[in-house]
Amino acid sequence: MSLELDHDCPGCGETKTFYRAASTLMHLGEKVKWHCPDCDYGFVRIDGNVDTGAAVDTSA
Template sequence: MSMERDDECPNCGEVTFYRAASTTLHLGEKVKWHCPNCDYGFVQIDGIDTNAIEA
């Protein structure tokens, strides 16, 4: 998996997220993504991420 991900940040509009951490769980690989511009972050587990969930 790459160290960068192109996606729009909902806080600041930045288009590049950086991989902050990753680990393997029984559900799949857990990856934390981080926006360098505003410190917004989200978690992705086995291809499903919390960035897609709206409050």
């Protein structure tokens, strides 16, 4: 897996290059944490199937 990922950043309001912050192997697959270098936004992907950044509500 790569160390960089282009992804929409709700904190910045545009597509940014996220950096791989950490990863670990778990029973569901590889869990990878991604972080935007320009703001505090981050999300997790597990084996490419579970993505906490897919449906983000920024209205709060």
